Amino acid sequence: xxxxxxxxxxxxxxxxxxxxxxxxxxxxxxxxxxxxxxxxxxxxxxxxxxxxxxxxxxxxxxxxxxxxxxxxxxxxxxxxxxxxxxxxxxxxxxxxxxxxxxxxxxxxxxx
Numbered sequence: 121x122x123x124x125x126x127x128x129x130x131x132x133x134x135x136x137x138x139x140x141x142x143x144x145x146x147x148x149x150x151x152x153x154x155x156x157x158x159x160x161x162x163x164x165x166x167x168x169x170x171x172x173x174x175x176x177x178x179x180x181x182x183x184x185x186x187x188x189x190x191x192x193x194x195x196x197x198x199x200x201x202x203x204x205x206x207x208x209x210x211x212x213x214x215x216x217x218x219x220x221x222x223x224x225x226x227x228x229x230x231x
Contacts, residue, residue, distance in 0.1 A: 123149050123223035126216075128189040137161060137213025146219040151226045161213040163206045163222050167229065175202035181228045191221050 123146070138146070140158055147156050147163075155164045169175045179195050179202055186192045196203040206222055208215045 126220045128191040128217040165204045167202045169200045
């Protein structure tokens with residue numbers, strides 16, 4: 121099943137972070153501009169724009185989706201820039217939820 125069509129499930133501290141190999145496999149389903157920080161196990165994407173309004177609009181769409189999915193990224197907004205960082209805080213690493221969320225961000229960015 122396509123990641124963007126899946127729903128994030130509530131993570132627990134009992135969950136085990138994905139292996140680097142599994143993360144690299146799931147990353148293949150995302151747009152190429154996602155960066156997998158293998159040392160800190162964080163997914164990051166930086167979007168650039170020509171003004172302040174556009175990244176703010178994307179941030180608002182992502183924040184709405186974050187509430188719907190009950191999965192919350194770190195979002196950094198600046199003029200012409202939006203940086204998205206995703207990981208699961210409860211396991212201090214990456215779970216499938218993080219890749220599902222990233223795929224949903226990709227879908228938002230396509231529109």
